Amino acid sequence: MKSSDKINSFALVTGASSGIGLQYATQLARDYRYNLLLVSNEREKLEQIAENLSQTYNVKAIPYYKDLSELTAAEEVYDFAKENDMEVEVLVNNAGMLIFYPLCNTPTKKIETLLMLHVVTMTKLCQLFGADMCARRRGYVLNMSSMSAWMTMPGIQCYNASKSYVLNFSKSLWYEFKPQGVRVIAITPGAINTPFFNLSDKFRKLLLTFRISMQPEVLVRKALKKLFHSNKKTYLPGAWNYIIVPIISHLPNWLVFAVMKKLKQFRN
Template identity: 30%
Template sequence: MNKTHQGQSRQTALITGSAGGIGYQLACIFAAHDYNLVLVDRNEPKLVEIAVKFQEEFGIFVKSIVKDLSISTAPEEIFTELQKADINVDVLVNNAGFGIYGLFHETDLATELEMLQVNLVCLTHLTKLFVKGMVKQGEGKILNVASAAAFQPGPLMAVYFATKAYILSFSEAIANELEGTGVTVTVLCPGSTESGFHERTGMADSKLLKGKKMMDAKTVAEIGFHALMKGKTIVIPGFINKLLAKSVRFVPRKIVTKIVRNMQENK
């Protein structure tokens, strides 16, 4: 637990990628539930704005850490900074991530290596650093944000889909390992979400998205938060997303891959 300036005792949640989208909505929910926050993002102006807003609106303590998570030293630097500030993390939310769209032999290698660092390596590194303290204190929660993409291969976003499959597998495995320790692991697997992600990846005009209504980031965050609080391992927002995730196991992998390719292509 951590002491605020008002002398109140609150738990603290660390959220990566908290300047927008699902990460920001999760930060709002944790703040409304009286958590202190550690917000990590590379968008410094937005972090400062959010910190001031939350401190004024909710009376909580907010620490902003500006980091580019594609740099390999970032997780250790975050951990060390919090240790020096005597801030204990009770809830770790690994939300940061991004994708790249296109044929693998044509996409930019440097960008994909950064994606692997953010989506996969940083998530693993932060989990390793913080889970030990959680086990020692006998309580803690970890929320890893994957995607409905985790359940099948993804032509035209091959590396992104693969990183999300890793997050799902990794989260399930350590959730099992941590049973009985007081620490729970939840993996959130949303489908297409209104968050600006698809515009950044360049797939906004794909058959999967063009003209389709997506779930909003706030709804996804609320579903993820409540699943985390209940200690659920896997949560897939939306009935259709649940159905698709379960159905792929009954279809030959080659056919699943062709279907995903067709959906991912631009009209």
């Protein structure tokens, strides 16, 4: 639960203009009464969302337009928060992207963008805002990893490896921050029913029917509950995923790669 009633206590959500990030922003305002610092590279959508959330839930919702793949993005977000007297009590590192190509067919710029988003900026945001949280001896850090982080996934190698970094980084940070009163958790969801995966409508409905995919509002509700009401380092949501992960982890890589290539036909 929210541990501070200070007027300038904020939750910072990256990738807040759509999908899972928008759900984090909505539920943090609605259910936990946090003011919001919303970061995204979609300016118009972000401004409209901030206005809607502010009016609907009677909280401050400040939009900050920024491409988080830029080298100094984390420092600029941090400086903006400090200059505007925002005490960031909750940090949600959600911004990300998916590359679904063999490595040699992937443009170098896309690889650089993904690594900046998932690794560099995420790490620096944890460092900058985490230092303040530790000094206050109060705070929460939620990093969005992926179910793929638990296994080898040819075909999405950069995404998979970067999410493994997020997972292991968060687990290590849990030990560093815990003595300072700051909670850290990595969320490792499987398929989520958002446009992020660019799946066909027919395949998305099929995944939902068999409960292999999860609605974003359900994922976020469960993730925030674990962040605020448990002391877990990681959270793998969905009963099916507890079965799927160990099975895939023991499959030969050639078979996993064949399945991943087959999945491409279900993408738009």
